[in-house]
Amino acid sequence: MVRFASVAALALLASSLPVPARAAGAPLPPEPGLWWDVTMEMTMRLPNAAAPQSHTSTERECLPKKAPDRPPPRSGECTFQDFRRSGPRVTFKLRCENGVTGEADLLWTADTYSGTTVMRGQGMENRIKLKGKKVGGDCDANEKERREQAEAEGGGEETPEVRNRKQLCAEAAEGGDPAPFLAAEPGGAAECKDATRFCAALETRRGLAQLRQSGLEDAPQQAGALCKKDVAAIERRLCAALAKEPEKKVTADAEASEFLFGSCPDLAKGMARRACAGRSFTGMPFAQREFCTRWAQEALQGR
Amino acid sequence: LTLRGLALAAAAALAATLTAPARAGEPPAPAPDGGAPDRFPRAGAAYLVVRDGLVLWARNPEAPLPPASLTKVMTALLAAERGAPETWLTVSPRAARETGARLGLRAGEVIRAGDALAAAVVASANDACLALAEHVGGSVEGFVAAMNRRAAALGLAATHFENPCGHDAPGHRASARDLLALTRAFLAVPALRDLAAREKVEVVTRGGRRMTATTKNSLLGRVRGLTGVKTGTTEAAGRCVIARVEREGSEVVVVLLDAPDRWFTAAALVEAAFREGRRG
Numbered sequence: 001m002v003r004f005a006s007v008a009a010l011a012l013l014a015s016s017l018p019v020p021a022r023a024a025g026a027p028l029p030p031e032p033g034l035w036w037d038v039t040m041e042m043t044m045r046l047p048n049a050a051a052p053q054s055h056t057s058t059e060r061e062c063l064p065k066k067a068p069d070r071p072p073p074r075s076g077e078c079t080f081q082d083f084r085r086s087g088p089r090v091t092f093k094l095r096c097e098n099g100v101t102g103e104a105d106l107l108w109t110a111d112t113y114s115g116t117t118v119m120r121g122q123g124m125e126n127r128i129k130l131k132g133k134k135v136g137g138d139c140d141a142n143e144k145e146r147r148e149q150a151e152a153e154g155g156g157e158e159t160p161e162v163r164n165r166k167q168l169c170a171e172a173a174e175g176g177d178p179a180p181f182l183a184a185e186p187g188g189a190a191e192c193k194d195a196t197r198f199c200a201a202l203e204t205r206r207g208l209a210q211l212r213q214s215g216l217e218d219a220p221q222q223a224g225a226l227c228k229k230d231v232a233a234i235e236r237r238l239c240a241a242l243a244k245e246p247e248k249k250v251t252a253d254a255e256a257s258e259f260l261f262g263s264c265p266d267l268a269k270g271m272a273r274r275a276c277a278g279r280s281f282t283g284m285p286f287a288q289r290e291f292c293t294r295w296a297q298e299a300l301q302g303r
Numbered sequence: 304l305t306l307r308g309l310a311l312a313a314a315a316a317l318a319a320t321l322t323a324p325a326r327a328g329e330p331p332a333p334a335p336d337g338g339a340p341d342r343f344p345r346a347g348a349a350y351l352v353v354r355d356g357l358v359l360w361a362r363n364p365e366a367p368l369p370p371a372s373l374t375k376v377m378t379a380l381l382a383a384e385r386g387a388p389e390t391w392l393t394v395s396p397r398a399a400r401e402t403g404a405r406l407g408l409r410a411g412e413v414i415r416a417g418d419a420l421a422a423a424v425v426a427s428a429n430d431a432c433l434a435l436a437e438h439v440g441g442s443v444e445g446f447v448a449a450m451n452r453r454a455a456a457l458g459l460a461a462t463h464f465e466n467p468c469g470h471d472a473p474g475h476r477a478s479a480r481d482l483l484a485l486t487r488a489f490l491a492v493p494a495l496r497d498l499a500a501r502e503k504v505e506v507v508t509r510g511g512r513r514m515t516a517t518t519k520n521s522l523l524g525r526v527r528g529l530t531g532v533k534t535g536t537t538e539a540a541g542r543c544v545i546a547r548v549e550r551e552g553s554e555v556v557v558v559l560l561d562a563p564d565r566w567f568t569a570a571a572l573v574e575a576a577f578r579e580g581r582r583g
């Protein structure tokens with residue numbers, strides 16, 4: 001999501017720069033840029049969700065040295081309005097054809113910026129805290145888009161982006177990370193197309209633990225629909241099997257513990273009470289301390 | 304509200320911010336850390352969890368509370384800024400009578416200021432702390448006045464010190480947010496950063512008596528990547544800790560005040576912060 005936003009930012013910036021028009025298919029010219037460390041903390045409140053979902057990421061991005069003095073008046077289905085600048089502060093609003101509205105309030109210096117954007121509509125709210133720090137060093141702000149353009153046109157050999165995406169899909173499948181396989185919004189496109197290995201991982205503790213850790217509210221339902229599996233039934237079966245294993249073995253096994261806390265909460269509570277209650281932090285072996293620390297995370301949230 | 308909408312908002316924000324011309328003398332932008340959620344309501348009376356400069360979760364971060372020996376973060380900072388570690392100091396009867404955690408110094412003994420600082424940071428030794436404060440400030444009262452001036456200079460609005468070592472006293476207060484800012488200043492001093500991560504130091508008096516100061520921080524050696532920094536306990540403050548952890552280029556700082564089970568709680572907050580990072 002963050003990468004998408006950053007890419008969109010670059011695209012938006014690029015689209016609003018006074019660069020000469022280029023013929024379709026012609027490669028983007030190099031655009032002098034500088035490296036920035038960009039941190040985005042997104043908090044999304046969804047309808048019927050008990051708690052907001054948060055995602056934070058810091059990435060190094062090459063952004064153009066030259067940029068327009070304000071956002072373009074229109075981008076896609078949205079228009080920018082009420083652009084105001086007062087000293088280091090910039091505010092503006094956003095209104096989209098689908099009823100979504102937004103506002104931004106930002107502060108900057110020559111080398112840093114920070115601020116918040118909020119988008120509301122369709123019963124949801126999305127708050128993005130932004131923080132940027134210029135790290136310097138010359139780069140080509142169009143390089144990423146040029147590679148993606150080459151990839152989209154199918155020309156030439158495999159680009160680093162394509163290789164990276166293949167690797168990401170392979171790693172996500174191996175670890176059971178559902179995000180790249182599931183569309184993040186209704187009608188959206190998943191990043192990885194071949195879900196065979198991901199679906200196989202759903203039969204494993206590791207895959208299910210990753211699924212529960214993904215932060216996606218309805219990940220088990222989405223994964224079940226994608227893979228045509230009854231995820232809840234698989235969890236019940238694996239929890240029952242885990243209950244038969246010696247507790248000392250389970251609490252010393254990080255992978256089993258992660259699955260336990262994510263998929264078998266009642267079983268986890270019982271084991272944690274026996275393994276952790278009344279025990280001191282310093283007086284237990286390393287593996288068991290890790291298990292009890294994991295339990296403490298749940299307990300501190302009142303689970 | 305869609306991913307596209309999200310991206311658009313972020314894009315707009317980035318586009319706008321990148322338009323800024325260089326402006327000399329502008330204040331640095333404040334960290335966008337307002338309104339962090341209280342995800343762990345049972346953690347303690349107050350806490351802050353910060354990852355890579357962003358506050359992830361907080362509870363009562365502005366509340367002025369007794370800081371116990373977290374006070375010594377300021378004492379150490381001032382001593383490091385003002386004192387010469389190689390100079391000798393004489394332990395006063397008042398310092399030797401200090402209660403709570405102690406190194407075991409005797410009135411009239413002479414030790415190096417740097418050793419007193421190390422014992423105060425590593426073992427939270429109150430006798431070494433008071434001897435150091437008297438040496439650096441000329442008197443306890445003079446040192447406390449300097450502590451409060453330094454707190455004001457750092458912008459610690461919810462902080463006031465009544466003594467150098469963290470004893471409970473009316474008006475002796477600091478907020479979790481102030482302690483975070485203070486810890487940043489402390490960790491910016493390489494010698495203090497090094498001390499905060501040590502499990503023990505040996506102190507030798509000028510007369511040749513050897514003493515070992517051992518850390519009170521049970522997280523050291525038990526939480527992967529922990530680099531210190533300070534613990535504190537008094538009746539009024541409860542159990543407190545400031546912890547900093549570094550893993551794979553990412554940093555988590557936890558400030559935790561009045562936490563009944565501070566070790567498990569601090570460790571859990573650290574792990575939760577890094578897990579949150581993996582999701583991002």
